[in-house]
Amino acid sequence: MNAKKLLNVDRRVIYLLVAIGALIPIIRPIGLPTVPTEPVWKLFNKIEELGPDDAVIISFDYGPSSEPELNPMAQAILRHCFARRVKVLVMALFPLGGVNMAIDQLDGIADEFEGLEYGVDYVNLGYKDGAQAAMKRMDISIQALFPTDVNGDPVDDMPVMTGARNYDDISVVISLATGIIGEYWVNLVNAQFGVPVAVGCTAVSAPKYYAYLRAGQMMSMLGGLKGGSEYEKLLVDKYDFARELYEEPDVKARSAMAGMDVQSIVHMIIIFFIIFGNAMYFLMKKQEKEEKER
Amino acid sequence: MRRTIPLALTFIVGLYPILAFFVPDVRIAHANDWLDEALVIVAAFALPLGTVNVIMTNTSKLKKKARGWQYSIVLLAGLAIMAIYGLIGGTGVDPKFQWMFVNMVSPLQSTMFALLSFYVASAAYRAFRARNVEATILLIAAIIVMMGRIPFGDMITGGRMTPLSEWIMSIPNAAAQRGIIIGAALGAASMSIRIILGIETTYLGSGKD
Numbered sequence: 379m380n381a382k383k384l385l386n387v388d389r390r391v392i393y394l395l396v397a398i399g400a401l402i403p404i405i406r407p408i409g410l411p412t413v414p415t416e417p418v419w420k421l422f423n424k425i426e427e428l429g430p431d432d433a434v435i436i437s438f439d440y441g442p443s444s445e446p447e448l449n450p451m452a453q454a455i456l457r458h459c460f461a462r463r464v465k466v467l468v469m470a471l472f473p474l475g476g477v478n479m480a481i482d483q484l485d486g487i488a489d490e491f492e493g494l495e496y497g498v499d500y501v502n503l504g505y506k507d508g509a510q511a512a513m514k515r516m517d518i519s520i521q522a523l524f525p526t527d528v529n530g531d532p533v534d535d536m537p538v539m540t541g542a543r544n545y546d547d548i549s550v551v552i553s554l555a556t557g558i559i560g561e562y563w564v565n566l567v568n569a570q571f572g573v574p575v576a577v578g579c580t581a582v583s584a585p586k587y588y589a590y591l592r593a594g595q596m597m598s599m600l601g602g603l604k605g606g607s608e609y610e611k612l613l614v615d616k617y618d619f620a621r622e623l624y625e626e627p628d629v630k631a632r633s634a635m636a637g638m639d640v641q642s643i644v645h646m647i648i649i650f651f652i653i654f655g656n657a658m659y660f661l662m663k664k665q666e667k668e669e670k671e672r
Numbered sequence: 673m674r675r676t677i678p679l680a681l682t683f684i685v686g687l688y689p690i691l692a693f694f695v696p697d698v699r700i701a702h703a704n705d706w707l708d709e710a711l712v713i714v715a716a717f718a719l720p721l722g723t724v725n726v727i728m729t730n731t732s733k734l735k736k737k738a739r740g741w742q743y744s745i746v747l748l749a750g751l752a753i754m755a756i757y758g759l760i761g762g763t764g765v766d767p768k769f770q771w772m773f774v775n776m777v778s779p780l781q782s783t784m785f786a787l788l789s790f791y792v793a794s795a796a797y798r799a800f801r802a803r804n805v806e807a808t809i810l811l812i813a814a815i816i817v818m819m820g821r822i823p824f825g826d827m828i829t830g831g832r833m834t835p836l837s838e839w840i841m842s843i844p845n846a847a848a849q850r851g852i853i854i855g856a857a858l859g860a861a862s863m864s865i866r867i868i869l870g871i872e873t874t875y876l877g878s879g880k881d
Contacts, residue, residue, distance in 0.1 A: 389794045396793045410823035415838065442781035473719065478773040508715025514708050523712070530762060581821065588841050589849040604821050642822040644789050649815055651797035656811070659801050
């Protein structure tokens with residue numbers, strides 16, 4: 379066996395294997411089990427404690443590049459909040475499509491719940507530039523920062539805003555974040571104003587948030603697709619409507635639980651390549667040594 | 673004068689929030705609130721500035737017929753179309769703008785990001801080698817964390833992989849991240865002091881027109 383030749387395998391072979399590995403679970407879902415971890419059920423339990431008199435901020439701080447990881451998370455959290463009839467203030471502080479992600483997700487999820495009324499139970503406040511400055515301003519008045527909603531309609535008369543004047547009225551801030559905006563929520567809004575902050579982030583940015591989580595500055599973290607799938611699992615186990623909903627083919631196909639099948643296979647392929655690559659590397663070294671000795 | 677006024681402005685607006693943070697006086701707090709409000713407005717100016725920069729860079733690329741100039745046409749056309757629909761119908765729930773975002777921008781960006789898995793697999797095979805002790809530790813930690821992020825890991829090890837992965841992330845990783853965050857914060861603080869005191873002036877430009 380020529381290890382050097384195997385080490386220089388055509389990269390298209392690797393691409394093909396990854397593509398097959400990603401396609402198989404999409405065509406034929408495996409349904410691997412999900413076990414929720416502590417950082418995820420902390421947010422779930424927090425929302426479980428809330429009711430119609432409470433308000434939460436859900437900030438869409440991500441763009442389309444993080445959509446596959448963060449959309450399922452956003453959907454599960456919105457469903458949970460709406461099921462508990464918690465007042466939801468949606469906003470976007472991420473410039474590259476955050477507000478569009480918010481519109482897309484909020485409208486679709488709100489339609490699933492009967493009796494929910496825009497302006498009464500939830501509102502989309504739209505996008506505001508200058509993330510840190512905007513966050514600081516909301517300590518004085520959310521309405522002053524967002525005088526109109528995403529459609530340009532004044533929020534003065536909206537009942538949802540009367541119980542959410544500033545951070546004092548907010549039970550928890552949930553930032554679905556890519557990049558640094560999630561960190562701003564933690565090290566500014568939690569540290570200075572004491573509001574509990576949970577961050578749903580992409581798997582690649584999860585490591586940095588562990589420092590905040592360990593320090594107690596973040597009450598919860600949902601890391602990547604795994605975090606989303608764990609939240610979905612908690613929701614499905616607790617609520618009958620969610621169990622039925624996540625069985626619907628369209629919802630199931632877009633869920634994080636289904637996405638975990640793909641992630642599992644691709645991770646296994648990558649791990650296989652790392653181990654195989656190292657085995658070939660050491661074999662090549664051995665073969666080179668033997669050749670020299672000859 | 674062209675340097676003195678910006679330096680004086682920077683000194684005042686840089687120092688005032690620090691003063692407001694430490695001095696619990698209502699008048700100082702009020703002025704600081706106004707400064708926060710102004711900051712939101714000033715930050716918004718970064719967006720048109722960025723747009724102008726994109727237009728200038730790409731039109732210059734087109735004029736010079738630089739390498740990849742064809743992509744600049746696509747970029748400028750996309751910018752113009754999205755801007756026109758955004759300005760006419762608003763970026764809120766206007767169906768045309770949102771339709772273009774959901775059906776064009778979103779799949780394109782998602783596709784770009786999805787390509788990463790292919791490159792990561794290829795790069796992992798070629799570059800991730802246990803060449804020395806440090807690299808071996810990194811490699812083992814990476815495999816444990818990757819296994820901990822998928823249900824397979826727990827299935828194979830009887831539920832041991834997730835706690836092990838969480839331990840790596842919560843203890844050694846968090847410790848390293850904390851060091852990075854503290855280092856970056858100290859760097860940012862010292863840079864801020866340099867800017868406020870007018871020692872660091874590169875943000876003013878070269879001074880040449």
